[in-house]
Amino acid sequence: MSELIPLPQTLIPFLEPYFPNESNTNHPKKPFVTLTYAQSLDSRISAKPGTQTKLSHLETKTMTHYIRTRHDAILVGIGTILADDPKLNCRYPETKSQPRPVIIDPNAKWKYQDSTLRKICAEGKGLAPFIIVDESAGIDSESHNCVLEQGGKYVSLPLIGNTSNWAIILDSLRQLGIKSVMIEGGARVINDLLDFNKFSEKPIIDSIIITIAPVYLGIEGVQVSPSSRVDITDVKWWQGEQDSVLCGRPLQ
Numbered sequence: 324m325s326e327l328i329p330l331p332q333t334l335i336p337f338l339e340p341y342f343p344n345e346s347n348t349n350h351p352k353k354p355f356v357t358l359t360y361a362q363s364l365d366s367r368i369s370a371k372p373g374t375q376t377k378l379s380h381l382e383t384k385t386m387t388h389y390i391r392t393r394h395d396a397i398l399v400g401i402g403t404i405l406a407d408d409p410k411l412n413c414r415y416p417e418t419k420s421q422p423r424p425v426i427i428d429p430n431a432k433w434k435y436q437d438s439t440l441r442k443i444c445a446e447g448k449g450l451a452p453f454i455i456v457d458e459s460a461g462i463d464s465e466s467h468n469c470v471l472e473q474g475g476k477y478v479s480l481p482l483i484g485n486t487s488n489w490a491i492i493l494d495s496l497r498q499l500g501i502k503s504v505m506i507e508g509g510a511r512v513i514n515d516l517l518d519f520n521k522f523s524e525k526p527i528i529d530s531i532i533i534t535i536a537p538v539y540l541g542i543e544g545v546q547v548s549p550s551s552r553v554d555i556t557d558v559k560w561w562q563g564e565q566d567s568v569l570c571g572r573p574l575q
């Protein structure tokens with residue numbers, strides 16, 4: 324039985340203008356990038372480092388799975404993998420193709436063989452990951468074999484100490500055939516990307532879709548806060564049963 328619920332009628336047309344489509348996925352050096360996550364009223368995405376906090380209502384959780392159906396890949400950092408051990412598949416009913424999980428793990432910390440994602444993939448419920456590591460990283464051989472066996476891959480790139488590594492990561496994903504990616508977190512990834520977007524020559528984040536839950540998580544929470552101001556344009560709000568959703572595009 325699905326853990327999700329039918330999406331409210333108004334939500335799909337509300338989201339549509341912020342999605343990748345035939346005409347906005349032709350960039351040769353990067354996929355269409357949607358930044359999407361759930362936060363508290365005090366801009367926290369979990370209550371404590373290293374832990375997962377449920378923020379989204381079932382309605383907005385279902386929305387996240389719908390958003391997953393509309394992208395080729397889902398990207399998260401290794402901090403999220405170690406804290407959440409996520410499934411990173413799409414459980415929206417009648418999903419035709421699964422998104423590719425992409426993990427930024429510069430130091431190759433992830434023991435893939437022990438993960439929930441490996442199980443999900445073995446059960447045919449999702450795709451094996453592309454794991455982005457630094458060129459210098461020593462990759463655990465068991466992890467490596469397991470990823471390869473399931474059809475995933477390790478991608479070695481010059482990440483560590485490289486201030487333009489987002490450009491390199493996105494270019495590499497595009498060359499691997501990924502035309503759209505939803506970036507879910509965690510905080511380091513989101514903050515970094517907002518900073519990089521602001522100072523890059525051309526915008527790299529195409530859309531943002533943020534769920535805001537009516538709760539304060541407090542000072543120990545993991546915070547989304549880029550290093551300087553970022554304005555959002557083309558803003559629209561949707562009000563759900565519990566959460567609000569903001570769609571927009573970050574200005575440089």
Ligand SMILES: NC(=O)C1=CN([C@@H]2O[C@H](COP(=O)(O)OP(=O)(O)OC[C@H]3O[C@@H](n4cnc5c(N)ncnc54)[C@H](OP(=O)(O)O)[C@@H]3O)[C@@H](O)[C@H]2O)C=CC1
Pocket residue numbers: 359360361362368369371372373374375376378399400401402403404406407427428429430431432482483488489507508509510511512513515545
């Ligand atoms: N509410 C929500 O929607 C979401 C909440 N979360 C929460 O966020 C928290 C995790 O966030 P956080 O700890 O910040 O971890 P992240 O998932 O942002 O991962 C951070 C790590 O990823 C690597 N990394 C990320 N970007 C780069 C880059 N550009 N270049 C090189 N390395 C990079 C680094 O690894 P290294 O340390 O090896 O250098 C870094 O420390 C968890 O509590 C999770 O539950 C996560 C996603 C969504």
Ligand SMILES: Nc1nc(O)c(N)c(N[C@@H]2O[C@H](COP(=O)(O)O)[C@@H](O)[C@H]2O)n1
Pocket residue numbers: 360361375376377378379383384387399403404407408409410411412507508534
């Ligand atoms: N949309 C959203 N709402 C929340 O309340 C969350 N905690 C998250 N977390 C993100 O979703 C991933 C879990 O995905 P699976 O259900 O395991 O596929 C987690 O890793 C975060 O990226 N998101």
